[in-house]
Amino acid sequence: MSEFIDPLAALPAFLLALLVFGFAPGFVLRLLVLLYPKGDLRRRELVAELYAMRRVERPMWVAEQIETSLFEGLFPRFGRLLRAARHPIRISRAIVRWVVGAYINDYTKSVNGRGELHRLVPFWVNETSDE
Amino acid sequence: MRKTHALIQVAHALLSDPSAQHWGYELSKTAGVRSGVMYPVLTRLLNEGWVTDGWEGEAATGAKRPPRRYYELTDVGRSELGGLLRAAESDARFRGLNLGWAT
Numbered sequence: 001m002s003e004f005i006d007p008l009a010a011l012p013a014f015l016l017a018l019l020v021f022g023f024a025p026g027f028v029l030r031l032l033v034l035l036y037p038k039g040d041l042r043r044r045e046l047v048a049e050l051y052a053m054r055r056v057e058r059p060m061w062v063a064e065q066i067e068t069s070l071f072e073g074l075f076p077r078f079g080r081l082l083r084a085a086r087h088p089i090r091i092s093r094a095i096v097r098w099v100v101g102a103y104i105n106d107y108t109k110s111v112n113g114r115g116e117l118h119r120l121v122p123f124w125v126n127e128t129s130d131e
Numbered sequence: 132m133r134k135t136h137a138l139i140q141v142a143h144a145l146l147s148d149p150s151a152q153h154w155g156y157e158l159s160k161t162a163g164v165r166s167g168v169m170y171p172v173l174t175r176l177l178n179e180g181w182v183t184d185g186w187e188g189e190a191a192t193g194a195k196r197p198p199r200r201y202y203e204l205t206d207v208g209r210s211e212l213g214g215l216l217r218a219a220e221s222d223a224r225f226r227g228l229n230l231g232w233a234t
Contacts, residue, residue, distance in 0.1 A: 041184075041200060042170065049156045051196035061156070067167030072174070 025058040032065050035073035137168045139219045142212040143230045149209050152201035181208030
């Protein structure tokens, strides 16, 4: 009978319960939501849902989220990477467009600190002679 | 939108209280759908504009936990999902779902 009430015997079980129902669900879920792209609302949503449910349900629910985060978070990320790797020409075209666009069309902040906006134009274009 | 068992179950759960705000966890319990299946369904519904989402206010959470994301049916969603459920009622594929339909 004494072994049932022995605090030393109960300690590992208590620590295990603390780990499974207290620390682990939040910790594992926070790692899982990192699979979602940055800024994805699901990151905040899943963490918020965890703290709204009963502690007893948390471990199983977090285990379910492995599936959710793999399919909604990780696979789309891989998909984007694969698509990008399959179309290197598209990437290089996008880079060229970005560089040229930034040079010719984009407005950018003046570096003189006055916050004025001015247009960057290529050296061969004379803006005053447009009319 | 492709009609799946999960979609019909989530639609049924949403339409059980069409004007209420639904939470992801509560919705998965009511619908009887695993969250791994339900969240992608909700994403599809959001993309279609059949539900809108938002975050609960500080007053509701009492600052004890982070605010949850809620889902609410739009007018379009109410009519579209209602139509979907009516169609599913007569569809043999969904007869196995125990959604309280008269047989």
